[in-house]
Amino acid sequence: MLRFVYEALPARVLFRDGALEELPAELARLGSRALVLSTPEQRSLGERAAALLGVRAVGTFDQARMHVPIETARAACAEVRRLSADCCVAVGGGSTTGLAKAVALDLGLPILAVPTTYAGSEMTPIWGITEEGVKRTGRNVKVLPRSVLYDPLLTLSLSPGLSGTSGLNAIAHCVEALYSEAANPVISLVAEEGIRALSRSLPRVARDPTNVEARAEALYGAWLGGTVLGAVGMALHHKLCHVLGGTFDLPHAETHTIVLPHAVAYNAAAAPEAMRRIAAALGVEDPAQGLFELARSVGAPAALEDIGMKADAIDRAVELAAANPYYNPAPIRADGLRKLLRNAFEGRRPEP
Ligand code: NAD
Numbered sequence: 001m002l003r004f005v006y007e008a009l010p011a012r013v014l015f016r017d018g019a020l021e022e023l024p025a026e027l028a029r030l031g032s033r034a035l036v037l038s039t040p041e042q043r044s045l046g047e048r049a050a051a052l053l054g055v056r057a058v059g060t061f062d063q064a065r066m067h068v069p070i071e072t073a074r075a076a077c078a079e080v081r082r083l084s085a086d087c088c089v090a091v092g093g094g095s096t097t098g099l100a101k102a103v104a105l106d107l108g109l110p111i112l113a114v115p116t117t118y119a120g121s122e123m124t125p126i127w128g129i130t131e132e133g134v135k136r137t138g139r140n141v142k143v144l145p146r147s148v149l150y151d152p153l154l155t156l157s158l159s160p161g162l163s164g165t166s167g168l169n170a171i172a173h174c175v176e177a178l179y180s181e182a183a184n185p186v187i188s189l190v191a192e193e194g195i196r197a198l199s200r201s202l203p204r205v206a207r208d209p210t211n212v213e214a215r216a217e218a219l220y221g222a223w224l225g226g227t228v229l230g231a232v233g234m235a236l237h238h239k240l241c242h243v244l245g246g247t248f249d250l251p252h253a254e255t256h257t258i259v260l261p262h263a264v265a266y267n268a269a270a271a272p273e274a275m276r277r278i279a280a281a282l283g284v285e286d287p288a289q290g291l292f293e294l295a296r297s298v299g300a301p302a303a304l305e306d307i308g309m310k311a312d313a314i315d316r317a318v319e320l321a322a323a324n325p326y327y328n329p330a331p332i333r334a335d336g337l338r339k340l341l342r343n344a345f346e347g348r349r350p351e352p
Contacts, residue, residue, distance in 0.1 A: 002185075004182075004183070004184035004185065005182065005184065006184045006185075006186055006187070007231070008231075009123075009125065009141070009144060009230055009231065010141075010144070010146075011123060011144065011145070011146075011148065012029075012146065012147045012148070013147075013148045013150065013223065014026065014147070014148070014149050014150070015150040015219075015220070015223065016150075016151070017151060017152050017153050017212060017216065018151060018153060019114075019149045019150060019151035020048075020049070020052065020114060020149060020151045020153070020154060021052070022149055023049060023052050023053060023089070023112075023114070023149065024052060024053055024054070024056065026112055026147050026149060027053060027056055027087070027089065027112055028056075029146075029147060030087045030110045030112055030146055030147060031056075031085075031086035031087030031109075031110060032056055032086060033056070033058045033083070033084060033085050033086045033087070034050075034053055034056055034057050034058065034085060034086075034087050034088065034089045034112070035057075035058060035059050035060070035061055035076075035079055035080055035083060035085035035087075035088050035089070036049050036050045036053070036057055036059070036060045036061070036088075036089045036091065037060075037061050037062075037064055037076065037088055037089065037090045037091070037092070037096050037099050037100050037103075038060065038061075038062045038064060038090075038091050038092050038096055039062065039063075039064045039065065039092055039093075039095060039096055040062050040063065042062075042091065042092045042096070042116070043060075043062040045091050045092070045116070045154070046060045046062055046091055046092075047060060049089055049091045049114065053089070057089075058083040058084070058085050059079060059083045059085065061075075061076050061079050063075060063076070063099075064090075064092060064095045064096040064098070064099040065095055065099075066095045066251075066252065067095070067098070067128065067130045067135055067245070067246070067252075068095070068098045068099055068101075068102050068127075068128055068129050068130055069130050069131075070102075070129050070130065070131040072099060072102075073099060073102035073103065073106070073129055076099055076102070076103050077102075077103055077106050077107055080103055080107055080109065081107075085109065086109065087109050087110045087111070087112060088100040088103055088104070088109050088110075088111050088112070089111075089112045089113075089114065090111060090112070090113045090114065090122075090145070091114040091116065091154075092114075092115075092116050092117075093115065093116055093117030093119050093121075093166070094117060094119030094120075094121040094252065097111075097113050097115065097119075097121040097122050097145070098121060098127070098128055100113065100145070101121070101126075101127040101128075101143035102127060102129050104127075104142055104143045105127050105129075105140060105142065105143050108142060110145075110146045111143070111144075111145040111146060111147075112145065112146065112147045112148075112149070113145040113147070113148045113149070114148075114149045114151065114154065115148065115150065115219075115222070115226075116154045116155055116157075116158065117155070117158060117162065117166045117222075117253075118155075118163070118166040118167045118169060118170040118198070118218060118219065118221070118222035118225065119166055119169055119170070119222070119226075119252070119253070120169075120170050120173055120222055120223070120225045120226025120227075120229050120230075121226065122145050122148045122226055123144075123145075123148065123223065123226030123227045123229065123230045124144065124226060124229050124230035125139050125140055125141045125142075125143055125144040125230060126138070126139055126143075126229070126230070127139075127140060127143045130246070133246075134246065135242070135245075135246040137242075144230070148223075150219050150220075150223060152212055152215040152216040152219045153212065153215075155215050155218070155219055156209065156210055156212070156215060158209070159209075160205070160206055160209050160298075160299065161299065161300070162253060163202070163205050163206065163209060163218070163298070164202055164205070164206055164257070164295070164298030164299060164300045165253035165254045165256070165257040165298075165300050165301075166222075166253045167198050167201075167202040167205070167218055167221070167222070167298070168198075168202070168253070168256060168257040168260060168291075168294070168295055168298070168300065169225075169252065169253045169256040169257065170194065170198055170221055170222045170224075170225030170226070171194070171195055171198050171199065171221075171225065171260070171291070171294075172225075172237055172238070172241075172256045172260045173191075173194070173225040173226065173228050173229035173234070174190075174191035174192070174194040174195045174198075174224065174225050174228055174281075175191075175195065175237070175260065175264060175274075175278055175287075175291075176234040176235050176237055176238060177190075177191040177228035177229070177231070177232050177234075178191050178192070178271075178274035178277055178278060179235065179267060179270075179271035179274035179329045180232040180233055180234065180235065180327075181232075181233055181235075181327040182231075182232040182233050183232060183274075184232070187227075187228050187231045187232050188277065190224050190227055190228050190231075191224070191225075191228045191277075192277050192278075192280070192281045193221075193224055193281075194221045194222075194224030194225045194227075194228065195221075195278060195281035195282060196221075196281040196282075197217050197218070197220050197221030197224065198218060198221035198222070198225070199281065199282050199283070199290075199294055200217060201214045201215075201217035201218040201221060202218060202294065202297075202298050203294070203297045203298060204217075205218055205298075206297065206298040206299055233327060235267070235326070235327055235328040235329065236263050236266060236267065236321075236328040236330075236332065237256075237259060237260055237263035237264075239321055239326055239328075240259050240263060240317070240321050240337075240340075240341075241255050241256050241259055243317055243320045243321050244259070244304070244309070244317060247313075247316065247317070247320060248308070248309055248310075248313050248317070249308070250304065250307055250308055250309055251307055251308075254300070254301055254307045255304070255307065257295050257300045257301070258295075258300075258301060258302060258303065258304055258307070258344050258347075259304075259340075259344050260291050260295075261288045261289070261291040261292040261295065261349075261350040262288070262340045262341075262343050262344045262350045263340065264278070264287050264288040264291055264350065265288035265340075265350035265351060265352050266330055266336060266337075266340050267328065267329045267330045268287070268288060268352055269330065269352065270329035270330035271329040271330075274329075275287050278290075282294065288350040288352075289349065289350065291350075292349055292350055301347075302347035303344070303345060303346055303347025304341070304344050304345045304347075305345050305346065305347065306347065309345060311345065314338065314341045314342060314345060315338075317337075317341055318334050318337045318338050318341060319334075321337055322334050322337060339351070
């Protein structure tokens with residue numbers, strides 16, 4: 001029998017090539033003294049955004065880093081206070097959006113996000129802050145960006161490597177939404193469409209990173225991935241990636257890409273309807289094998305060993321991933337997790 005709860009999050013989304021030009025008009029809805037955030041690598045994009053805003057940009061802060069170190073969050077908050085900023089503009093990937101969220105959590109400033117990867121953080125009320133090597137996360141609607149400008153032209157510079165892995169990160173949100181404890185008909189439709197758009201576009205982006213149409217379809221899929229991540233809880237795959245990223249400092253998008261086919265294989269027998277929908281969206285028979293092959297087709301790494309994990313970390317990861325109970329379609333068992341991680345560590349094909 002159909003039973004579900006559906007709750008929509010408030011979000012304004014403007015999607016078009018060249019959408020960055022809309023920044024001044026969008027900002028006028030939120031504030032008049034913006035602090036523009038970026039990573040050091042995307043400083044020039046931050047400066048371009050500030051130039052577009054003219055006097056409405058009171059400063060730029062280019063120190064965003066992966067997993068939001070608390071020191072960086074405190075430094076950004078100090079800049080906000082010093083400059084009397086009344087909103088943050090986050091131009092960049094999940095790390096930059098994450099920094100804006102940490103500021104919003106502390107000071108309540110509204111966020112205008114201009115995403116340039118496929119991570120999807122801009123559509124979620126999920127924040128994360130890392131202190132002394134431990135990443136705390138939580139949900140709070142005050143960190144949800146009020147306005148999001150999606151401009152496919154800004155993704156043309158995303159390297160082929162990060163394009164593929166960031167896109168598979170977005171697919172991971174869609175996959176786990178389909179077997180989420182809170183799965184509901186609307187979000188499942190969005191998730192299926194997200195997998196379809198990303199699996200079609202990512203190989204085209206890998207072949208030609210300057211293909212604007214493929215870039216637009218991938219960014220569209222990323223929006224859908226972020227939407228489902230913000231709407232329903234995730235499961236084993238996200239838990240494992242959180243443990244691997246947080247404890248062993250593995251890169252976010254690559255870790256998601258490597259683990260996903262194995263997590264899907266682990267859950268396959270326990271979530272047949274979700275598997276049918278994932279396979280249909282990918283256009284394959286077996287969703288775990290299909291995801292493994294999609295990752296190969298975009299040139300992504302296959303083994304956790306190749307992105308910096310050590311073999312003796314597997315036991316600790318199993319221990320952490322099995323420690324606190326959380327929802328997952330298949331029961332969490334240490335022996336199953338060890339096999340999953342061993343296969344992901346060595347870059348083998350997923351096994352049921
Ligand atoms: P990222 O933001 O760390 O970006 C990686 C690198 O690519 C950075 O140097 C960045 O400046 C650069 N970059 C980004 N876009 C670019 C572009 N278009 N052209 C050239 N360079 C570009 O990577 P990410 O994968 O987007 O984000 C990962 C972080 O986001 C992790 O900390 C993860 O936990 C978090 N995240 C949070 C949520 C959430 O809902 N809270 C969702 C997804 C990811």
